[in-house]
Amino acid sequence: xxxxxxxxxxxxxxxxxxxxxxxxxxxxxxxxxxxxxxxxxxxxxxxxxxxxxxxxxxxxxxxxxxxxxxxxxxxxxxxxxxxxxxxxxxxxxxxxxxxxxxxxxxxxxxxxxxxxxxxxxxxxxxxxxxxxxxxxxxxxxxxxxxxxxxxxxxxxxxxxxxxxxxxxxxxxxxxxxxxxxxxxxxxxxxxxxxxxxxxxxxxxxxxxxxxxxxxxxxxxxxxxxxxxxxxxxxxxxxxxxxxxxxxxxxxxxxxxxxxxxxxxxxxxxxxxxxxxxxxxxxxxxxxxxxxxxxxxxxxxxxxxxxxxxxxxxxxxxxxxxxxxxxxxxxxxxxxxxxxxxxxxxxxxxxxxxxxxxxxxxxxxxxxxxxxxxxx
Amino acid sequence: xxxxxxxxxxxxxxxxxxxxxxxxxxxxxxxxxxxxxxxxxxxxxxxxxxxxxxxxxxxxxxxxxxxxxxxxxxxxxxxxxxxxxxxxxxxxxxxxxxxxxxxxxxxxxxxxxxxxxxxxxxxxxxxxxxxxxxxxxxxxxxxxxxxxxxxxxxxxxxxxxxxxxxxxxxxxxxxxxxxxxxxxxxxxxxxxxxxxxxxxxxxxxxxxxxxxxxxxxxxxxxxxxxxxxxxxxxxxxxxxxxxxxxxxxxxxxxxxxxxxxxxxxxxxxxxxxxxxxxxxxxxxxxxxxxxxxxxxxxxxxxxxxxxxxxxxxxxxxxxxxxxx
Numbered sequence: 220x221x222x223x224x225x226x227x228x229x230x231x232x233x234x235x236x237x238x239x240x241x242x243x244x245x246x247x248x249x250x251x252x253x254x255x256x257x258x259x260x261x262x263x264x265x266x267x268x269x270x271x272x273x274x275x276x277x278x279x280x281x282x283x284x285x286x287x288x289x290x291x292x293x294x295x296x297x298x299x300x301x302x303x304x305x306x307x308x309x310x311x312x313x314x315x316x317x318x319x320x321x322x323x324x325x326x327x328x329x330x331x332x333x334x335x336x337x338x339x340x341x342x343x344x345x346x347x348x349x350x351x352x353x354x355x356x357x358x359x360x361x362x363x364x365x366x367x368x369x370x371x372x373x374x375x376x377x378x379x380x381x382x383x384x385x386x387x388x389x390x391x392x393x394x395x396x397x398x399x400x401x402x403x404x405x406x407x408x409x410x411x412x413x414x415x416x417x418x419x420x421x422x423x424x425x426x427x428x429x430x431x432x433x434x435x436x437x438x439x440x441x442x443x444x445x446x447x448x449x450x451x452x453x454x455x456x457x458x459x460x461x462x463x464x465x466x467x468x469x470x471x472x473x474x475x476x477x478x479x480x481x482x483x484x485x486x487x488x489x490x491x492x493x494x495x496x497x498x499x500x501x502x503x504x505x506x507x508x509x510x511x512x513x514x515x516x517x518x519x520x521x522x523x524x525x526x527x528x529x530x531x532x533x534x535x536x537x538x539x540x541x542x543x544x545x546x547x548x549x550x551x552x553x554x555x556x557x558x559x560x561x562x563x564x565x566x567x568x569x570x571x572x573x574x575x576x577x578x579x580x581x582x583x584x585x586x587x588x589x590x591x592x593x594x
Numbered sequence: 595x596x597x598x599x600x601x602x603x604x605x606x607x608x609x610x611x612x613x614x615x616x617x618x619x620x621x622x623x624x625x626x627x628x629x630x631x632x633x634x635x636x637x638x639x640x641x642x643x644x645x646x647x648x649x650x651x652x653x654x655x656x657x658x659x660x661x662x663x664x665x666x667x668x669x670x671x672x673x674x675x676x677x678x679x680x681x682x683x684x685x686x687x688x689x690x691x692x693x694x695x696x697x698x699x700x701x702x703x704x705x706x707x708x709x710x711x712x713x714x715x716x717x718x719x720x721x722x723x724x725x726x727x728x729x730x731x732x733x734x735x736x737x738x739x740x741x742x743x744x745x746x747x748x749x750x751x752x753x754x755x756x757x758x759x760x761x762x763x764x765x766x767x768x769x770x771x772x773x774x775x776x777x778x779x780x781x782x783x784x785x786x787x788x789x790x791x792x793x794x795x796x797x798x799x800x801x802x803x804x805x806x807x808x809x810x811x812x813x814x815x816x817x818x819x820x821x822x823x824x825x826x827x828x829x830x831x832x833x834x835x836x837x838x839x840x841x842x843x844x845x846x847x848x849x850x851x852x853x854x855x856x857x858x859x860x861x862x863x864x865x866x867x868x869x870x871x872x873x874x875x876x877x878x879x880x881x882x883x884x885x886x887x888x889x890x891x892x893x894x895x896x897x898x899x900x901x902x903x904x905x906x907x908x909x910x911x912x913x914x915x916x917x918x
Contacts, residue, residue, distance in 0.1 A: 252699070256706040304686050352894075362897040363843065365633060365686055369836050370890040370897075377887035385881065509694055516687065552702040552712065559695025567677040567688030 228573070228580055234524070238517055238565060240572050242531075245560040252556055258546050270541025271534035277541075279409060279423025285533030286425075286490040287312075287504075289432040291511025292529050293439050294484035296520040300443055301476035302456035307353060307368025308484040309508025310375035315346030315485020317379065320397065320492050320499035324387075327401030334403045338493060339431075339486065346485015347478040349375060354477030358470035364477075372508070383501055397499040406494040428490035435483065436522040442479075452476050484508060506555070510536075513558045516566040532558070599743065604864055606747045609756060610822065612860035614639070616759045617814035618838035619845070619852045620766050621807035627770065627847060628803030629783040629909040633689035634674045635811050636835025637696040642667040642815025644700035647714040647826035648707065650722045656820050659722075663819075664812030670696065671808025672801075679800045682913030693835075701828045714819070714826040724753040724821040755817045762810075767849040779803055783907035786914045796914045811835075833890065840893040847907060855896070863889050 228237070250260035271281045291308045298305035305311075318341035326334050353367035380395075389398040406426040413420040443449040455462040455472040462469050491503050510532050517531070518524025539554035564571075618639055622632035642663035650659030670692055677688040701712030708715055717723050729750035734742075770776040778799055782789045786796045818834075819826045841859055845852030866885040 252702070256703065304690075306690065356894070356898050360897075360899045362894075362899060365690075366836050366840055366843075367894055367897055369833065370840075370894050373833055373890040374887050374894075377883040377890075381881050381883035384883075512690065512694075548706045550702060550705050550712070552698040552700075552705070555698025556695055556702055557698075559691050559693075559698060562687060562694060563673075563677070563691035567683035567691050568681060570681040570683060 228577060232576060232580065234519060234521075237569070237573060237576065238519065238524070240576075241564040241569060242517065242561065244568075244572070245557065245564040248560050248564075249553075249557045253549065253553070256548055258548055263542060263546060263549065266542050266545050267535070267538030269538075271538035275421040276423055277537060279421060279425040280537040281530065281533040282409075282429055283423060283425040283490070283495065283533070284536040285529040286429045286432045286494075287487050287507040288510050288514045288529035288532050289436060289526060290487045290490070291484050291507050292514030292518060292525040293436060293511075293522065294480045294508075295511045295515035296518070296522075296525055297439060297443070297452070297483060298476055298480040299515060299520050300449075300456045301452045301472050302459070303354075303357070303473060303476060303480075304365050305350070305368055305477065305480050306365055306512070307350060307371050307508070308480070308511045309504055309506065310368070310372035311346040311349045311481040311484035312487040312504040312508050313372075313375045313379055313502075314349040315342040315481070316488030316492055316503055317382070317499065318342045318345030318485065319488030320400075323400035323404035323493055323497075324397060324499070327404035329403045331403050331405070331407070338404065338489060342485040342488050343482035344485075347482040349485070350477045350481025351474070354474045354481075357477075358473040364473075376502070380501060383499060387499060395501050400493070400497045404493055405497060406489065408494075424495035426490065426494035428486075428494045431486070431489060433526070435486070436526055439483070440522040448475070484511070510558055513561045513565070516562055600868075602743050602747050604861075604868065606751070607864040607867070608857060608861045609748070609760075610752065610860075611863045612856045613756045613759045614814040614817050614822070614834055615838045615841060615856040615859055616763065616853060617755075617810050617817070618835055619842045619856050620762055620849065621810035621814070622839050622842045623766065623770075623847060623849065623852060624779070624803045624810070625807040626842070626910055627783045627907055628779050628800045629786060629907055629912065629914070630675070630678055630800055630804055631685040631689060631911050632807060632839060632842075633686060633836070634670065634692045635807065635814075635838060636831055636833065637689070637693035638667040638670045638808055638811035639815040639818065639835050640693075640700060640829070640831045641670050641696040642812040643819040643830055644696075644704065644714070644815075644826045646816035647717065647819035648704070650717055650820050651708070651715045651825070654719055654722055656717075656722055656724050656816075659820050660724075660813070660816045663816035664809055667812030667815060668805060668808040671804045671811070675801045675804040678913065679797055679804070682915065685911050685913075697829060700826060704826060712828050717820060717824040722820070723824060724755055724817070726751045726753055727757070753817075753821045755813060755821055758813065759817075763849050763853045770849065775802075780907075783909055786909050790914075790916065800914075837889055837893055840897055843906075844896045846905070859889060859892065862892055 250264070253260045253263050271277055291312060294308045294311065295305055319338045322334065322338040322341045326337055349371060353364050353371055356362035356367055357364040383397065384395045387397045388395060406428055408422065409425040409429065410420040410422045412427065443453065451462070451467045452472055454465060455467055455469045459469040462472070487504060487507060492499060496503060514525055514528040514532055518528040535554050535557055539551050542553070543550045618635045621635050625632035645666035646659035646663035649662035650656050674688050674692055677683040678685045704710065704712050704714055727750070729745070770780065778789060778794055782796055782799045789799065790796050818830055823830070837859055838856065841855035842852045844855040866888045869880055870882060870885055
């Protein structure tokens, strides 16, 4: 082992400073790409910040996008704690949304308080079902879950295109969409809810699902750190061999964690379909499953971190679409580049800045220790 | 068309579809045999496809495009090696980061440079694409069905990269099993400590392996945008890197079985393309989405190991540190 007494960083550096430095590095490289394209990074940054936080409308949209990313970020994080890299949140959200959407189509005439539990259950069950096969194959056959979940994204996409175009499409219509949900399957908007208690807020797609997502984040925290099952998940993720000795079955954890992960991702439809689109249409997850990977990695797989990272990526999504209006040479693909860079710096290259930081902090603590012995 | 002609054309199509898979699968093989997970081949291919199409469109030379494709894929490989080997980062995360970044970067740069909505211009000028190489007397041989048609369609008439991919299979097998480098490469994927004890640099070997996979992905990506089609479009690899990886796992990390698995994938794909719009006796018209999903379903089935357990290199995915 190394000779340096403690190579551990203080908690606030590990959870606060390091992610900020990694994010800053990702943003600097993104700025270089914008410059390469021939636009000013500063102007782009200003446009994006204004577009994401500059008005009530901007904030509403930012939090609306963030809601999607909380669902998928939590999904990726739960799997990650079990030592599984779930790339399939995109497909699970797509199929989960089908469940929610079917409830909206078939039960929309019910009152909202009756539709909501059905929609939550359907989204969770459909999402979990889509995660089940890759999970089972990983647990029983050792099939690489990264590849199988990616394949299930492609299969989900083909299946949904078939269902929407050939089966669920509103008759007598060209565009691939279902009919609109009835009123009972519509999430109350934030402006309506705030209006009731006398707070004016601009009408945006931000809706009740945002609070559901916040509640889920708390539940995930309780699950992971305050229950036996959560403990089993974390043990199996950190050390499968130790888990076996402790009487935990890694195979069962794999399947259980992936079911939970798929269920969380599957709830995206509550926000996207019942909150905003009010119908099933093609490709409604819009890459949120992949953003969830970046969100989970940046948030260090902790619910609080995920909330913060989700708001950041919500701001990127909203600011990015504003940016593409004002800078025609920059389109929304730029946001995907930034996602990739965030995953790179916060995930793969996290050790690059950790080592210098460790050197600095260990130098500091050694100085302090010497000060004590001298006295 | 008589069935013989159909079969010959189907086999020729199989070979063309298999080419990028074979190159990518060999890329994965070198990387994974050294102990570095090769999920990044998807992004390296996509990056090369964009670079090759962009350079070929502006310079008018497919060969310069190939150079650019290989350069970009190698640079991405270097990035992955830097993250995974030098800094011992999570290999799956590094690969996915590159894949997602490239998926955005290609269309973003294409929009800024060519203003065609995230595509590169159509490559239709002379020399902008890798064209078919006609073997001697191929035209004349076509008249005689057997073996003339076989010669004209299956052996002759492909582009250079197709022949290169096929030739690389025995070459890779030779490198892996008959050279000192190959022995060390296989050893470093199984037991890096032993390699290190023998005084050979683990870091250097893994860098070399990942760079080789970068070069191969560069060729594969170039094939996609300048030979198989005429230009770069968004997400044009469509998971081919992952399919290739599945083929490699199915081929148990060995060149010849991997080649066979790639051909199987490609044959399914070619067959499915033929079935498009065809009315089957009982089922009616096959939905196009089912045909599109077929390679992905096949991948899952193969990975499910219905054909025997695959054993990965022992040290795969584990960053090497001398201290332990």
